[in-house]
Amino acid sequence: GNMVPRVVVVGCGISGVAAAHRLVKAGFHRVQILEATGRSGGRIHTGRLGNNVAEIGASYIHGPCEENPVFCLARDYGLLHQESRFNFIFSSISSQRLSSEDMSPVLEMYDELMNDTSQFKNKKETPWASLGHFMRSEGRRRAAERCKEKDATTRQLLLCAFNALLKDECSSNAAHTLDEIDVVGFGIYKNLRGLDCTIRGGYEGLVKSLLSDLPADIVTYNRPVRCVHWNNTENSRDTVNVECDDGEKISANHVILTVPLGYLKKHHSSFFCPPLPAHKLHSIHKLGFGTCNKIYVEFDQPWWDADCDKIYLVWRDEEDLLDHVSDIRKSWIRKMSTFTVLKPSDRSAIHPVLCGWISGHESEYMETLSDLEVRNSLTELIHTFTGNPRLTPRRILCTKWFHNPWTCGSYSHPAKGCSEQDLENMMEPLPTNGSHLQPLQVLFAGEATHPYFYSTVHGAVASGWREADRLISHYS
Ligand code: 6YU
The missing domain is CATH 3.50.50.60 (FAD/NAD(P)-binding domain)
Structure with a gap:
């Protein structure tokens, strides 16, 4: 009553x-x-591109384990897949294709650095002004150590691949640059065990x-x-x-x-x-509260390997480790760090789809462009990376979280x-x-x-x- x-x-x-x-x-x-x-x-917000499910907002259960309330709910409501995702990684540099073996040293180094951020958790002070400062300084130092006996090209490749991972980290944090992220605050975030899965x-x-x-x-x-x-x-x-x-x-x-x-x-x-x-x-x-957007791209045929889950876009000229773009109008698309490969939602989904990840002011600028303009930039990017001028997207779907008046961005981060x-x-x-x-x-x-x-x-x-x-x- x-x-x-x-x-x-x-x-x-x-x-x-x-x-x-x-x-x-x-x-x-x-x-x-x-x-x-x-x-x-x-x-x-679950949308569609053709017959494929396209998540406009959240995609993954981060760390599906008993401690994760979303994992438990999804399991209890019968919303989990039989098997989990993310087994293989494949990357590419301009028109030269990289193998998983090419990428594994940089991924290893990156994981080490990420693990090391938890040491800052209870620190009042650190030598690092930001996550960007830590990742760049330590990344450069460790890369040099690892490449002592390697040739200049290998060293350069390691740094350029590292920069793709920095840009990817910007997406994970919905940040413009990792220079905006506080190392101590970042260390407080609690990672849960388990490979990310979808619903x-x-x-x-x-x-x-x-x-x-x-x-x-x-x-x-x-x-x-x-x-x-x-x-x-x-x-x-x-x-x-x-x-x-x-x-x-x-x-x-x-x-x-x-x-x-x-x-x-x-x-x-x-x-x-x-x-x-x-x-x-x-x-x-x-x-902090920043923007992370996705660009879904549908193709006639896959141009990646059947066992590939993630494609890193590694640029040859990014050894300076700049995780943001200086001329946004001209080169905004360079901020896109990766494509993840969409698993077909059902048998009727005949066309393969990639999901591109882009964050920061570059992604906010993208929201102001027409679908055609975004599609053109994407087509050019794909031509550059594959060396195949005949590849064209069938259609695309862009998210626009920055201009959503009820959200004004994507999600929060521990700002400097x-x-x-x-x-x-x-x-x-x-x-x-x-x-x-x-x-x-x-x-x-x-x-x-x-x-x-x-x-x-x-x-x-x-x-x-x-x-x-x-x-x-x-x-x-
Ligand atoms: C996750 C993932 N994921 C991608 C993208 C986005 C997010 N997240 P809501 O906004 O849902 O609800 C508020 C409501 O209020 C809303 O309906 C409004 O319309 C309404 N409202 C507003 N104003 C109002 C008013 N005045 N009056 C009345 N109503 C009003 N999370 O677990 N996995 O894969 C992703 C991703 C593009 C945009 C995500 C992901 C974030 C989640 O989507 C988000 O947290 C929740 O849905 C929010 O729910 P809510 O109820 O709080 O707000 C080490 C390290 C550290 C760094 N972090 C690493 C983790 C990586 C995080 N990554 C996420 C990335 C992706 C891929």
């Missing part, structure tokens, strides 16, 4: 759905989700499965929230007012906010009334100068501790509020559950 608190969840991405799911299962039946767009899933039929199946356990009318679509009025001093001290774009105000005892960090960075000043406390604002500024405290501040509810006011008026969930699984779907799920649990234990 009336004793059951009313909870409004803002955003119907996976963190909002996870929070609502847990609350409803615990008997909180007065839960409502307000979603700005006409669909659920947010940054989980059968597409990632959206996970969102749909969770939603199917909930009352059908729990989500209100096309309902953007404009402002959250908390700490009401006048009449109703125990309610928060959520003001929608059309002016309507919905009152609740608690609001769980799941809007992306990119959206908060842009709109915080008008989104909270009164404004956020200074330390919370500080952390919203300090943490952020601290563990900033990661912790993100999840702190309002009003903050020590206040005499009604507690837990506004709670914060979403990918960017997870201190060590940020930037992932499992981080988003865990954050939604965390905030639901916070309310559940408050009432028990």
